[in-house]
Amino acid sequence: MLHRIERRDNLAALAAIPDRSVPLIYIDPPFNTGRAQRRTTLVTRRDPAGDRIGFGGHRYTSAASGSIAYPDTHDDYLAFLGPRLREGHRVLAADGSFYLHLDYRESHYAKVLMDDIFGRDRFMNQIVWAYDYGGRSRRRWPAKHDVILFYVKDPAAYVFDTGAVDREPYMAPGLVTAAKVARGKLPTDVWWHTIVSPTGREKTGYPTQKPVGVLRRIVAASSRPGDLVLDYFAGSGTTGAAALELGRRFHLVDSHPDAVATMVRRFAAVPGLTVSGTAD
Ligand SMILES: C[S@@+](CC[C@H](N)C(=O)[O-])C[C@H]1O[C@@H](n2cnc3c(N)ncnc32)[C@H](O)[C@@H]1O
Numbered sequence: 001m002l003h004r005i006e007r008r009d010n011l012a013a014l015a016a017i018p019d020r021s022v023p024l025i026y027i028d029p030p031f032n033t034g035r036a037q038r039r040t041t042l043v044t045r046r047d048p049a050g051d052r053i054g055f056g057g058h059r060y061t062s063a064a065s066g067s068i069a070y071p072d073t074h075d076d077y078l079a080f081l082g083p084r085l086r087e088g089h090r091v092l093a094a095d096g097s098f099y100l101h102l103d104y105r106e107s108h109y110a111k112v113l114m115d116d117i118f119g120r121d122r123f124m125n126q127i128v129w130a131y132d133y134g135g136r137s138r139r140r141w142p143a144k145h146d147v148i149l150f151y152v153k154d155p156a157a158y159v160f161d162t163g164a165v166d167r168e169p170y171m172a173p174g175l176v177t178a179a180k181v182a183r184g185k186l187p188t189d190v191w192w193h194t195i196v197s198p199t200g201r202e203k204t205g206y207p208t209q210k211p212v213g214v215l216r217r218i219v220a221a222s223s224r225p226g227d228l229v230l231d232y233f234a235g236s237g238t239t240g241a242a243a244l245e246l247g248r249r250f251h252l253v254d255s256h257p258d259a260v261a262t263m264v265r266r267f268a269a270v271p272g273l274t275v276s277g278t279a280d
Pocket of ligand 1: 010
């Protein structure tokens with residue numbers, strides 16, 4: 001296999017991947033599972049013919065008084081994410097790296113979960129991807145960043161090639177030598193990068209598409225040429241685009257037909273591409 005697009009629920013796709021076989025994983029899960037939850041309310045009253053003995057030794061009956069639907073809570077979100085993170089950890093190579101891209105509202109809950117799965121000492125960075133686009137609240141500081149949690153399987157042996165990473169201009173070029181200004185500086189854990197321009201060439205039309213510049217940096221630093229890069233919440237396939245540019249192989253999984261159609265369009269001309277999966 002050179003490059004692969006797979007339409008499947010990622011839990012099933014991951015189950016088919018051998019242990020410790022993938023050098024780099026990046027995922028950008030949806031903010032929530034998108035499922036409305038329904039909860040039924042029970043009303044209990046005293047009833048001599050009731051089927052339950054309760055408070056004061058009296059008999060009671062319970063009846064459903066109705067149900068309420070409410071949007072997904074973070075508990076449900078972590079229940080969805082947990083098994084998928086555990087599977088990601090299982091398939092990650094012994095010297096592999098895992099990048100988890102999250103909304104700032106969920107990242108701290110997911111960090112605790114990741115510490116549990118990987119071990120706290122496997123946590124390398126919280127990368128802040130800062131952008132500058134869209135409306136500005138006047139009621140609080142406008143939120144203009146995402147969080148990317150970076151973990152490794154083994155802190156004593158992992159791939160990290162800073163020499164392959166694009167460099168940035170110094171903030172105060174007057175304070176460093178001309179040679180340093182010319183070379184630029186190594187990025188820190190705060191990455192300023194514009195979002196995918198709504199009118200630019202990179203745009204695929206997929207709503208949650210991330211910029212290839214962010215993925216390029218991750219792939220360049222945390223994998224070797226020829227390595228396999230896995231994204232099992234692949235969306236428009238941005239991880240694949242970065243992998244391809246940098247001479248890596250990709251495996252992209254998404255359960256949504258629109259995502260798969262977008263990726264097939266994006267990579268139509270790529271030699272050695274396999275597309276598999278099932279219709280709903
Ligand atoms: C935020 S988007 C990813 C966007 C992507 N990083 C990009 O640059 O285009 C999350 C994706 O996860 C997919 N997804 C959600 N649940 C999934 C599941 N259980 N299995 C596979 N894909 C899933 C959605 O269909 C969606 O395309």
